[in-house]
Amino acid sequence: xxxxxxFPSTLSASVGDRVTITCRASQRTNSWLAWYQQKxxxxxxxxxxxxxxxESGVPSRFGGSGSGSEFTLTISNLQPDDFGTYxxxxxxxxxxxxxxxxxxxxx
Amino acid sequence: QITLKExxxxxxxxxQTLTLTCTFSGFSLSxxxxxxxxxxxxxGKALEWLAFIFWNEDKxxxxxxxxxxxxxxxxxxxxxxxxxxxxxxxxxxxxxxARPYFTSGLAWDYWGQGTLVTVSS
Numbered sequence: 055x056x057x058x059x060x061f062p063s064t065l066s067a068s069v070g071d072r073v074t075i076t077c078r079a080s081q082r083t084n085s086w087l088a089w090y091q092q093k094x095x096x097x098x099x100x101x102x103x104x105x106x107x108x109e110s111g112v113p114s115r116f117g118g119s120g121s122g123s124e125f126t127l128t129i130s131n132l133q134p135d136d137f138g139t140y141x142x143x144x145x146x147x148x149x150x151x152x153x154x155x156x157x158x159x160x161x
Numbered sequence: 162q163i164t165l166k167e168x169x170x171x172x173x174x175x176x177q178t179l180t181l182t183c184t185f186s187g188f189s190l191s192x193x194x195x196x197x198x199x200x201x202x203x204x205g206k207a208l209e210w211l212a213f214i215f216w217n218e219d220k221x222x223x224x225x226x227x228x229x230x231x232x233x234x235x236x237x238x239x240x241x242x243x244x245x246x247x248x249x250x251x252x253x254x255x256x257x258x259a260r261p262y263f264t265s266g267l268a269w270d271y272w273g274q275g276t277l278v279t280v281s282s
Binding site: 055085086087088090092096097098099100103104107109141143145148149150151152153154155 | 198210213261266267268269275
């Protein structure tokens with residue numbers, strides 16, 4: 055099974071900052087990589103699918119990139135509402151794997 | 162409008178079997194390419210995918226939990242049922258049902274609100 059390792063596990067940034075979260079797969083993968091934002095007590099919200107496609111309604115300050123075994127989520131111009139925990143998720147052959155999460159705190 | 166909602170017991174005893182129901186609307190499990198799955202999240206921990214069922218009855222399970230899980234569907238009633246046997250306190254978690262969408266690379270685009278299940282004697 056492919057394992058997804060996310061880092062950092064936590065980060066603290068200021069409004070307006072550019073933030074990058076990395077997700078590394080244990081082996082080269084396909085491009086079915088997604089990113090979610092989760093706020094306390096809520097279900098995750100899909101932000102990015104297929105590495106770089108923005109889900110409808112998601113602000114354009116969220117962006118995804120990467121290939122092979124390393125993928126990144128970038129939040130440009132961090133906003134107060136962007137606090138929460140972010141998860142990457144990989145899909146392959148009817149199996150889904152999530153990363154351990156990155157908690158984003160606003161300074 | 163697509164909605165999903167989980168229902169089931171909030172408290173189960175160790176060794177018991179957990180049965181959770183996901184009732185959904187806004188799509189049909191008789192439509193080609195459509196599926197519903199379950200994901201859980203222990204308190205303060207990461208998401209973990211559990212099981213998935215397709216419109217054509219294809220099913221898949223987390224390898225680490227496969228022996229304990231069964232997923233079924235009732236297309237006419239728009240519901241999916243997950244059973245997990247031999248529950249243990251480490252299975253205490255919020256259980257979500259969700260829909261993965263083919264166009265989105267089978268990313269989970271719609272989620273239920275989740276239901277917290279506590280395993281304790």
